[in-house]
Amino acid sequence: MKTHELRSLQALRKLREQRAANQLVAQHQRCQQTxxxxxxxxxxxxxxxxxxxxEAQQIYASLTEGLSVISWxxxxxxxxxxxxxxxxMETGIDEVEQTLETQKRERETFRLERMTxxxxxxxxxxxxxxxxxxEQRAAEHLEDADEGLLMRLPASVSGTGQ
Structure with a gap:
């Protein structure tokens, strides 16, 4: 693969990592809200x-005073x-607890994905x-080799001896 292709892939990977981080933050906020x-x-x-x-205590207290059938x-x-x-209310709480547990599992999944x-x-x-x-070292070696070759050539061939 060429270097520019590697850079493009790296940019794409960084975008994916950022998306994973954003998903994790959003899921964390949902967990906090829930x-x-x-x-x-x-x-x-x-x-x-x-x-x-x-209210049960009040009813019990009024029993000692005597209640009519209709009042009872x-x-x-x-x-x-x-x-x-x-x-x-208890059923609603159970449902919210289940939702929270699901969100916590999703948050853990997003956390692991982000780490990956x-x-x-x-x-x-x-x-x-x-x-x-x-690549930089190869270019430097090539440049050094070109300079060494030019130094070894006779002046008439290199074009500097006119």
Missing amino acids: SHALDLAKERLHLHRENLAR QDAQARLSALANGQQQ RQRQCEAWDMLLGRREHT
């Missing part, structure tokens, strides 16, 4: 559970609705550097 959403959902669930416990049924319906809401691309770029940098150094 983690934040998970924290908020857990906090909402915690507050919901506190509210459920508080309303209290049961309210507690049932709160319990259903809690179940929905970095290593490839470094290897190509070394290869290209060696190639350029070899």
Whole structure:
């Protein structure tokens, strides 16, 4: 391969490495956002559970005072609705946790891909550097050889003795 072709390939490899780095950063941000959403959902669930416990205590306290059948049924319906809401929140949290785990696996995949691309770029940098150094040395040797040949030629042949 010619040096300019190697340079073109290296530029392409660097673009791929940059794309891998960008994917990793974007995935890291998605993980942070999902983690934040998970924290908020857990906090909402915690507050919901506190509210459920508080309402259950109020109902229990009102039992000692005596409740009408309708009030008792309303209290049961309210507690049932709160319990259903809690179940929905827990299901939502489970889904967000699964999403977060998937995103973390993807982030690890992107991290490994980026490391691979970095290593490839470094290897190509070394290869290209060696190639350029070899070509430079070859050009210098050729120049030295041409100068040595000119010095050995008689003045009449070299065109300098007129």
